[in-house]
Amino acid sequence: MLTHKKIALLSDIHGNMTALxxxxxxxxxxxVTDYWVxxxxxxxxxxxxxxxxxxYSLNPAVWVRGNWDDLLLSVMKKEDIDINDPTDVYIAKLGMTLLADLTDKNIQDLKNLPLNQIKNVNGLNISIGHHLPNKNYGRELATVGQQEAFDKLFQSxxxxxxxxxxxxxxxxRYSSSDQLIINPGSVGYPFSSRSKLRREGRAQYAVLEIDTEGMIQVHFKQIKYDVQDELNYSKNSQLPYQAxxxxxxxxxxxxxxxKTFLEKVNDAYHYTEEVKKYLNKH
Ligand SMILES: [Mn+2]
Incomplete structure (x- = not known):
């Protein structure tokens, strides 16, 4: 029997527990009846x-792997880190800190996440990914992307x-053949180049409602949370790059x-040295 579904779409949490x-x-x-991550x-x-x-407590029926999830895995494998690139040092130092807290199960689960999942809900075929179906990074699907790129979201x-x-x-928005495209925004770190369209302390997500006839309603939400709570929490946890x-x-x-900014921070806190040591350890 078909049931009325209300699916919470959660994307780009980026370690912001307070927003989550x-x-x-x-x-x-x-x-909400289901959670998709x-x-x-x-x-x-x-x-x-x-x-x-x-x-885990939400028991998500969909969970796909993002590009930052992959970056963390490459820090773990000590792969693709250029010690002369301040961005790589930043990612590595941040990753090292987080890896110290993650369990083996967390890492294994992250590794096993697919790039794309297809779900059938009340007759609708829905494809879910972080970015393109086979590529979780890049700029193709930015708000100003080409229609051609958006069409590539659909493999059939x-x-x-x-x-x-x-x-x-x-x-x-829509594909060239009128297929529906939805992006719920970011839970942990929404952005906009227009100050009127972005406030501090708002977490974005969307509720996708699909009735028993397979009709969709989308509710885009901007939920208030206390940024100061999140910053205190990360300060107490000694997050590197707090500023x-x-x-x-x-x-x-x-x-x-x-790069210029990151290089200064990496020098001031000796992060480059720390990362160098980490990479040489076996
Ligand atoms: Mn991403």
Missing amino acids: KAVINDSRTED LGDVIMQGYGASDVFDKL EEIDVAIYGHIHHQLM LYEEQLIHGISRTHD
């Missing part, structure tokens, strides 16, 4: 095994709906590719 808790609390008031659960905030525990005409995350913007996390949550600024 606020979203889950809100989802309870929505009487769209990747990038960790990295940048301090949340690690606690993020996994929270997600049988797919009716595609859901992705990664760009940290809520979005709804960057603060800028990110309060002003929506990312320093991931600001």
